[in-house]
Structures are given as C-alpha cells and as structure tokens.
Amino acid sequence: xxxxCPLCGARDSREFTPKGHASYLDRPxxxxxxxxxxxxxxxxxxxxxDTRELWFHxxxxxxxxxxxxxxxxxxxxxARLAREVRDAG
Amino acid sequence: xxxxxxxxPAHGLTPVAVGGVTLSEAPMRPVxxxxxxxxxxxxxxxxxxxxxxxxxxxxxxMITSGQLGIAWSGLDQAFLMGVEPDAALAExxxxxxxxxxxxxxxxxxxxxxxxxxxxxxxxxxxxxxxxGSARRSLVGHMSALxxxxxxDRFEVLVxxxxxxxxxxxxxxxxxxxAAREAL
Ligand SMILES: [Zn+2]
Numbered sequence: 001x002x003x004x005c006p007l008c009g010a011r012d013s014r015e016f017t018p019k020g021h022a023s024y025l026d027r028p029x030x031x032x033x034x035x036x037x038x039x040x041x042x043x044x045x046x047x048x049x050d051t052r053e054l055w056f057h058x059x060x061x062x063x064x065x066x067x068x069x070x071x072x073x074x075x076x077x078x079a080r081l082a083r084e085v086r087d088a089g
Numbered sequence: 090x091x092x093x094x095x096x097x098p099a100h101g102l103t104p105v106a107v108g109g110v111t112l113s114e115a116p117m118r119p120v121x122x123x124x125x126x127x128x129x130x131x132x133x134x135x136x137x138x139x140x141x142x143x144x145x146x147x148x149x150x151m152i153t154s155g156q157l158g159i160a161w162s163g164l165d166q167a168f169l170m171g172v173e174p175d176a177a178l179a180e181x182x183x184x185x186x187x188x189x190x191x192x193x194x195x196x197x198x199x200x201x202x203x204x205x206x207x208x209x210x211x212x213x214x215x216x217x218x219x220x221g222s223a224r225r226s227l228v229g230h231m232s233a234l235x236x237x238x239x240x241d242r243f244e245v246l247v248x249x250x251x252x253x254x255x256x257x258x259x260x261x262x263x264x265x266x267a268a269r270e271a272l
Contacts, residue, residue, distance in 0.1 A: 007148040007164060008225065012210040015227060059232055060225045061148070063164040081164075 004079050007061045015059035021045045022052035022066045025086050048072055054082060098192035098252035105260050108267025110198030112259055114252075115244065120191060121169045122162065124183040130165070133181035140175035151223040151236055160223040162234050168246075191234075192252040194245045196259065200266050201241050207262035209235065213243070229258050 001013040021044050028036040045051065048071055055067045064082035069075065099114040106112075125133040125145070134145035143152050143159045146167055151160035157171040174184050196204060202213050211226040212218065213235070220239030227233060231251045236244040247255045 009149070011226070014210060059227045061163045062166070062225075 001074060001076060003055060003057075003065070003067055003076055005057050005060060005063070005065060006079060006081055007063060008057065011057070011060055015057060016065075017056045017058050019054040019056065019064075022054055022082075022085070024054055025066070025082060050077075055079075095189075098189075098249040099194065099256055102253060102256040103194070105256065105263065107260065107263040108198075108200065108270060110196060110200050110204055110263050110266070112256065112263065113195045113197075115193040115195050117188065117193075118171050119169075119173050120187045120193075121174050122166055122183075122185045122187050123159070123169050123174060123178065124166045124185075125181055126183070129181040133178065136175075136178050136181055137169075140177055141169070141172060143169075146223065149223060151221050151238070153221075153238065158236075160234065160236055162223065163225055168234070190249055191246045192249055192255065194247070194252075194255060194259065195242065196245060197240075197242045199241055200270065201243055203266045204259065204262045205235070205243060205245075207265060208258060209233075211235075213237070228255060231255060231258075 002010040003013060003016055004010050023045060028040050050068065050070050053067050053069065055065050057063050057065060065079045066082050066085045067076060068078040070077070097114055097117050104111055104113040123133070130145065137159070138144045141157060142154050143157060146152050146159055146161040148161050151158060159167050159169050162168045168187065178184060205213055208228045209226055211224055218224065218237050220237060222237045224235045226235060228245060228247060231247045231254065234246040236246070238244070245255065
C-alpha cells in the first residue's frame, strides 16, 4: 500500500502509523458538554467503503495527513496535510 | 586531570570496503535544525540567504555552497550543516544544535543504490532521486535522512545511538550485493 504524502511523494505504508477516522480533527470546545466529549472520544465512523483517516508520516516528514481510502478495495485515492484540512475548516 | 576527547558516533566502526562500495563516516561538523515559526517561512528563507547564502530548501531538496549545506529534513524543518546559524535567524525560526546527535555515514561506489535498496523503502534511482535530493525515510527500522549530493555518493544520517546498528546493517547489505555480483 502506497500513501501519496504531499511532501514526500508516494511512500510505503511501513513509514506511517494510522490513528483513525478524520473526525478526530473535530475536537469539541474545552467547555463542551460531557456528551459531546463522549461522542468525540468513543463514537467512531467505521464505514465499509470510502473513508477519511488520520495517518502520521513518522518515518518520513513527520506530518499528520488526512488520507482518503476505501476500506473494501484498499485503494488510496488522496492525502492532504491535516493542518491544511483543519485550517480550511 | 582527565582530558575529555570528542568521539564521533561511528568511531572505530568505519571505514568498511566490500565489493567496490565503501562505507565511511564524514568528519563531524555543525548540524543545526532550523524550524520556521508559523507564517515565517519566507522571512526565514530571506534571512538564511542574507546570513549564509542559502535559502530554505523545498521539500526533498538540499542546497550546497562550498562547505555549507542546507537539507530539507521534514515538515517545516531543515538541517543547516557546516556552520552555526546566525543569531538573526532566531527571530524567524527555532534553532537547535543537532551536531553530535547524528552520525553521518557516507556510502560510495557503483553498486551503492543496490546496497541501499536492501534497506530503504524509497526509490533512489537517478530518475527518482537526482543530485541535490534529501529524503526522510527508513534504513531497516531506523529513521534516517538520506542525502544525495551526486554521482554514486549517498550520505546517510541516523541517530547517534544507532551508529553501530547502521554500520552493521549497511555492511551486511554490501556483502550480500557483492556476493550476488560474484555469482
Ligand atoms: Zn511525508
């Protein structure tokens, strides 16, 4: 499996560590109600098909990426810097 | 009184020569991580140019000028090599001295790409890795910065604590490639 890092180019998956669904970027406010924090921490999308996930390029540039891939076909269709995704809202 | 002596990380482990490929350790020199503050990338590049004659490198690139070099080493990070950064750079970037934290191993020889291909999961062929390239990747399980100034020369930087493992693994690869060539 190759992941197209925006900085490093296509790289072998052994250079990366997956974290989970990209909804981890949507962190609740500090004073959000407990239910919002519970949902953020424990309720995770796990689709069969297209999904967006956070992957860490720890053995490469050190960037967090939002990777688009398909959990059924294992096709990887894109990757962006997580901070750009976050800053774009 | 005890006289303390600076020892390079791979002291006593190199040079190694097998089948036309040599592995040595480059002399120790200043290595500084230069990491621009948020939004300060362009200003840092100008300040670098002014102070040292080298701008901030693009991802995957290394710029050299005489004894000085600056190699991209990760997201918003470059290694300035051969000189201590000018104090003026601190306005635009975090500066940390990495000089004795890394060993800089030098692999040279016609089969150098075959040797590295045994451990490094990235394409180092001339088409994919032209002179002036800098790649963050792995050597086996070790995090590495791989520099290619040109020709059949690659410089492999790994953490100081891994010098022994790096020399061991690269030597094994050199032996394996030489054995295959001898068949
Ligand atoms: Zn990367």
